[in-house]
Amino acid sequence: MNTTSSPPAAWKQWFNNHGSRLLLFARQQTRTSEDAEDVLQEAMLRLWKSGMIDESEDGSNEPCLAAAFTQIRRSAIDQARKNIRRANRETRAMELDGTTDTVWFKDSLEQDERSRQIEQAIQTLPDYYKEVIILKIWGELTFEQIAETLDIPMNTAASRYRYALERLRRTLTPAKLA
Amino acid sequence: MNSEFSDSMDPSLLQLERELQSLTPVAPGRDLLRSLQARMEPALPAHQTNKVTSFPWRRMVAPAAAAAAAVAVLNLESDRRAGTSRGKSVADIPDEGVPVIKWEPMPMRREYRQLLDAGYVLNENLQPMRHYVLDGMDQHEWRNGENASVRLLIPRQQRFLMPVQPEYEQREGLQQVRFY
Numbered sequence: 001m002n003t004t005s006s007p008p009a010a011w012k013q014w015f016n017n018h019g020s021r022l023l024l025f026a027r028q029q030t031r032t033s034e035d036a037e038d039v040l041q042e043a044m045l046r047l048w049k050s051g052m053i054d055e056s057e058d059g060s061n062e063p064c065l066a067a068a069f070t071q072i073r074r075s076a077i078d079q080a081r082k083n084i085r086r087a088n089r090e091t092r093a094m095e096l097d098g099t100t101d102t103v104w105f106k107d108s109l110e111q112d113e114r115s116r117q118i119e120q121a122i123q124t125l126p127d128y129y130k131e132v133i134i135l136k137i138w139g140e141l142t143f144e145q146i147a148e149t150l151d152i153p154m155n156t157a158a159s160r161y162r163y164a165l166e167r168l169r170r171t172l173t174p175a176k177l178a
Numbered sequence: 179m180n181s182e183f184s185d186s187m188d189p190s191l192l193q194l195e196r197e198l199q200s201l202t203p204v205a206p207g208r209d210l211l212r213s214l215q216a217r218m219e220p221a222l223p224a225h226q227t228n229k230v231t232s233f234p235w236r237r238m239v240a241p242a243a244a245a246a247a248a249v250a251v252l253n254l255e256s257d258r259r260a261g262t263s264r265g266k267s268v269a270d271i272p273d274e275g276v277p278v279i280k281w282e283p284m285p286m287r288r289e290y291r292q293l294l295d296a297g298y299v300l301n302e303n304l305q306p307m308r309h310y311v312l313d314g315m316d317q318h319e320w321r322n323g324e325n326a327s328v329r330l331l332i333p334r335q336q337r338f339l340m341p342v343q344p345e346y347e348q349r350e351g352l353q354q355v356r357f358y
Contacts, residue, residue, distance in 0.1 A: 011218065012215065015206075015211070015214070019205055019206040020203040020204060020205040021203055022206075023203065023204065037206070037207075040210070040214075041210065041217065044214055045214075045217055045218065048218050103204055104203060104204060105201040105204060106202055106203075106204045118198065133198070137198045138201075138203050162187070162191075165187075165191045165194055165195060166191065168194060168198075169190055169191060169194050172194070
């Protein structure tokens with residue numbers, strides 16, 4: 001990893017490839033889709049300014065994905081601190097109507113019901129399980145990278161992942177896993 | 179396989195993991211992409227124009243006067259502490275244990291920048307007078323033995339009235355008369 005800036009076109013391509021997984025993590029870290037988009041923008045700008053890049057397989061430089069997740073988490077924490085009263089109001093409102101305004105996954109019609117069940121099951125997990133699941137499954141990070149992103153020991157990241165999967169299995173009935 | 183410990187996981191967990199992987203997160207909307215792209219565009223240099231801007235003399239007068247006053251007060255204070263007469267250089271005041279840097283005042287330079295014709299006014303005898311404003315800058319400078327220098331620039335503005343010369347003024351015509 002070095003600190004050289006890469007050109008905006010490369011960033012655009014990189015964001016097209018990874019934007020959905022970054023947005024998913026931002027949604028998990030925030031309360032509303034608007035907050036998630038704000039946090040994602042803020043994180044990308046921070047990453048852009050910091051010039052954190054990795055050398056990709058074809059030898060070109062591209063932004064560091066693990067660093068992007070770290071920036072999203074930091075931006076979400078900053079935003080939560082700034083808007084703590086607003087966040088509390090939104091939490092209460094969501095508790096009242098029992099839903100969130102975000103759709104996390106896009107799928108075909110036949111998968112639609114199933115993806116909604118999984119999404120709801122994930123949302124019932126505690127935050128510290130949710131973030132590990134998202135970073136592992138859709139962020140495609142290693143446990144080492146997850147540990148670095150979340151500032152936790154690697155064994156903790158691995159065990160949280162396993163516990164999260166076990167909880168999801170319990171929530172989603174075995175028949176639905178077929 | 180994404181799992182780093184797939185060997186130790188039971189089949190139902192692996193199946194669940196595969197199912198989760200088959201779900202595709204929703205992509206960011208176009209608005210977000212456009213907004214992000216706009217914010218990531220490098221800032222363009224400001225448009226260059228031939229606009230002539232005048233030097234902000236008047237805005238500088240107050241701070242410069244305050245700075246000059248502060249220097250004068252410090253000078254007086256130092257003189258009092260050292261029991262010296264007014265006007266003696268601060269650099270001449272001895273201070274035990276501290277290396278003394280001698281700062282020598284240089285001759286003050288007065289520079290006139292522009293003379294503005296502010297029109298006509300009437301004096302107390304109701305005689306027409308020409309009103310001029312002269313903008314300038316006083317430069318005070320101190321130098322030490324190592325050729326370092328401290329420079330204090332104080333903007334100066336002088337206003338004065340000149341008697342109207344009848345023959346010349348008749349030729350030019352009294353364009354405007356201002357009453358103050």
